[in-house]
Amino acid sequence: MQLIACPWCGEREEIEFHYGGQAHIAYPDDPYALDDEQWAQYVFFRDNPKGPFAERWVHSAGCRRWFNALRDTVTHEFLSVHDNRAERPSRTGTAPAAQHAEGQEAGR
Incomplete structure (x- = not known):
């Protein structure tokens, strides 16, 4: 079993x-101005x-708080x-999640 x-x-x-999808997707400034194709692009792609x-x-089974993660899909x-x-992290980061979380605990 993987630890997160x-x-x-x-x-x-x-x-x-629970997985919540791709992070950093901006909601459209004027959603009513989008046509069906543009709305489909925003919702599904x-x-x-x-x-x-x-x-x-x-x-979901703990503090019930949302967070962002940088995960290698391979x-x-x-x-x-x-x-x-x-702020959005660099996509080239290589620090393991456990080390990052420990660093945040120390910074409190």
């Missing part, structure tokens, strides 16, 4: 979390890269996790 480092609770088993990918996760390794209110 919640920014608030620390490492927990993956069954406590997401990136599907091979490698680091910014995702949203929720700790190895499934979490490269970093952070509060979803924080």
